[in-house]
Amino acid sequence: MSVKAESINFDVAQYMQGVGVRARAAARAMSRADSGKKDAALTAIAAAIEAAAETLRAENAKDLEAGRKQGLDAALLDRLELNDERIAAMAGGLREIALLPDPVGSISDMKFRPSGIQVGRMRVPLGVIGIIYESRPNVTADAAGLCMKAGNAAILRGGSEALHSNQAIARCIHAGLAEAGLPADAVQVIETTDRAAVGELIRMQEYVDVIVPRGGKGLIERISAEARVPVIKHLHGVCHTYIDDQADLDKAIRVAFNAKTQRYGTCNTMETLLVAQGIAATVLPPLAAQYQAVGVELRGCERTRAILPAINAATEADWDEEYLAPILAIRVVDDLAAAIEHIAVHGSDHTDAIITESLTRAQRFLREVDSSSVMVNASSRFADGFEYGLGAEIGISTDKLHARGPVGLEGLTTLKYIVVGDGHIRT
């Protein structure tokens, strides 16, 4: 296959139609492929990636050089880079996916009904999954692996800055699929950098069953606004930790410190700390000292600043801000009800935690906070597919339909009803 972007008279709509038709056909083959075959393909792809390490680095070097010439910033260039460690991690990730149980075909809840029929549900692939992502080329292997294992066909659209890297990884994927006797079209990596390809992909309802965008808020908002295909997404993470006045002081400080500082740039990092009035004067001074020792800027409400007079004042806008940086908004609230209300108004349905020793309050928080992950006495940083035991994740959803929270293999499948009778008719 050649890189189609450079040819003259290239018709992107026609190209994407072809991609869609081939994906739909491959999806049927993948839905029938037994687990052994899918796992063989995953293992073969891992081996192909390892064997092609030199080529991958060389193709990646072209992307890096082009990126430097285009003036990409250091963070972006870092995400774009494929070094030996990252190549090994891609191969390792695929072998881990091969070891996960196959969700497809499992039958649950078979029950006899009064009519005599047996009714249950079978887990089946979604079909064709479109993934749209930015600079990291390793997503090409990770996303392909998860989609394949769940019996789907994947259409992958990576960032234009990673085109050579992604195409090189695609060749490894196709080699592995061929080795296992599965269709190459089970994983198609879009060959054009034409942005119109994304517009086509997210509107091909007859060929694509779901879109998973991975990237910045801007990308995801654009895709959500224009898509006709259903989208599994999360826009941003304004995560809260609420320290209840019945919290254990040590646990509160440990968890609240970790939730903010373990990593700053992740969507499950705490952005706003809520503290109950009754414990604020006790917990805030030692916690603030820890934050300040590692350079976290604190922005407090009036009641917070009555306890920590040296910190900056928070504005209304701070309660809605995803800093992704060493900045923390702090608000003292009257009680649990006020904390729940704050989260309902300012939260992003991502991950919110309470620190309390009170069973009643923990239960109320778990029930009433309507976020994709709700936690008690634990750091919001745990909101992650690996930490939850999903094995791997294709993304995190803050939507309500289909999948909430980290989305793993199960989120790439669906349930159909199955009915078994013995000549039963309805009367």
Place this chain on the structure above:
Amino acid sequence: MSVKAESINFDVAQYMQGVGVRARAAARAMSRADSGKKDAALTAIAAAIEAAAETLRAENAKDLEAGRKQGLDAALLDRLELNDERIAAMAGGLREIALLPDPVGSISDMKFRPSGIQVGRMRVPLGVIGIIYESRPNVTADAAGLCMKAGNAAILRGGSEALHSNQAIARCIHAGLAEAGLPADAVQVIETTDRAAVGELIRMQEYVDVIVPRGGKGLIERISAEARVPVIKHLHGVCHTYIDDQADLDKAIRVAFNAKTQRYGTCNTMETLLVAQGIAATVLPPLAAQYQAVGVELRGCERTRAILPAINAATEADWDEEYLAPILAIRVVDDLAAAIEHIAVHGSDHTDAIITESLTRAQRFLREVDSSSVMVNASSRFADGFEYGLGAEIGISTDKLHARGPVGLEGLTTLKYIVVGDGHIRT
């Protein structure tokens, strides 16, 4: 409340915004309401409907008279009518919903992870559900009951021809909600017949979590094309029965006859009969005689007409047709693979059945046919929320995300992750 449609300077966008804001607030209250309170409301609404039977009939008479003046056809007028039997059925349906187990708050799969945290999932309401439906006023009570029981707020938009009936039912619903101490805004029945209200409803992403359209294909296509809120729907039902050459002859005839003739106008009625070449000459003549005895028009492929020369020829268009009438398309196919292929090309992902005594073929059909209900040796007419044991259904979904097949209480809820630690942090 007054019927807003008739006032001058009525701003439908502003009105719907108000409905949305109130629904969102009510949804939070409903999500916290305990089962006893919700059941008390359902029972109180049932009693209010029975007590208001006379008023309901009188308001319904206004709609019927207006409908007659407008020249609505007999079938539509029949669907519109609220007689004593239907009023009793509405009340009975609500009492049945009260008896169903409450899905909200149930916790599943709590597991310890190597990090020490416990991770599981809690079933929670979807939030605000918009239902758009046509003439039958009983949907107002049924849909309100299901949404309430699942802890949601509902915004109901019935057909303009049923406005008086729906408003009268709404008054019973509000009386029951008030009696149980639940907010009246938990169920709002749109008071305007302005069509722009639907346009607003399906685009209010911040206030509405899902739309369930119930009605003809035209209504559902229009809503799907314009909605920004996710839609749970089925467009149409082109259901198949495949008689395998290893079928039991008696079962095959019994099931295929029932699937077509038990009711003609329902979405789970068989529209195309597929017959394996090897059994066609045996099964088609006696089956055709039964169909013809009750006046079913048969349209066959060439191989069918070689066996049944007197019947009409099927055209290509017949394979995609939802007749909803005493017409049946019949196609003789080579084998199971050809049947599965025909269903993949012409089916509507609704309900498809195989008649066979072969375990291997039954298993293959169950696995490979990608429809919301797949059946073995049973009539497609069983595809129904009551028959499946869901208690009641808000609709049938042929979409793949979130809910497939009959959608009951569970389909009006979602799962969030819950995490319980003891001061656990991520390292």
